Amino acid sequence: MSGKLPEQCCSILASTGELIVIKRGERGYYRSEWNTDSREENKHIADFANRRMGITPAQLEAMVCGSMCGWDVPGAQPQFYLDMATREKSVAITGHIKHPVLSTYFPVKGHLHTYRIMGTEVHYIDLSSMPKMMLEERLGYTYCPELVTGKPMIPVTYQQGQNGSYTLHLEIGAFQSMKVEHEGYTVMVAAQVGSREIALGFSPKAPHRYATWERMPERSSSSAHRYHNGKYYEQYADAMQDCENRIAAAYARYCRTPHKNHKHKDSTGRER
Known part of the structure; x- marks a missing residue:
């Protein structure tokens, strides 16, 4: 998902314009075999490669920050940049x-x-x-x-x-090209909010064709997705509204956690 860090991404060194590869969880960088003598060409290659991998601007910024400042600082999370x-x-x-x-x-x-x-x-x-x-x-x-x-x-x-x-x-x-099912419903939308996921599902044969749930993905096994707190609706608009309300409530809880107080810390985790 776009809120998570990719395995790797491409970037360029600000000082030299060299094309580099950054790997999730590793400090520093690797020189890319696609490097050229042109900063502009390297930037074009990095943008093209990242786009093909589905890497968002927020994910790229988080990867760069993590490689330089450590992977446990706020700036090493894509949501930090989406919040700003x-x-x-x-x-x-x-x-x-x-x-x-x-x-x-x-x-x-x-x-x-x-x-x-x-x-x-x-x-x-x-x-x-x-x-x-x-x-x-x-x-x-x-x-x-x-x-x-x-x-x-x-x-x-x-x-x-x-x-x-x-x-x-x-x-x-x-x-994502994937099919996730729960209680006979297929998940249409999955929104990651911190450690929580909000899902919206559809079943053309169910009496109530739409449903919403939530779960903690890191606590879920691949065989049992462990969705809970389901709500079921006949109308799509009602289900979408509940999905958005759940996302808003989860986001409010996410922002109240102490380590997400971005107003008092910069992207490297230092107090302002």
């Missing part, structure tokens, strides 16, 4: 969004948000703006929103046509 993101603009849109794999487009209506995360522009739509039919389509994918200043958002890229309509494409980190 600044919104530059928000525009109402109508258009279509492409399924992550199928050559199918679904109508979308909502708001396109532009945030800046450590100097990088990132575009999102609200989780609730995701087309219901797209979330239910074949159920081979679990969608993973990022919590941008606490709000569940789906990262996208976009093009705007001459008629003003938008065509959206999901970023790779916005979904």
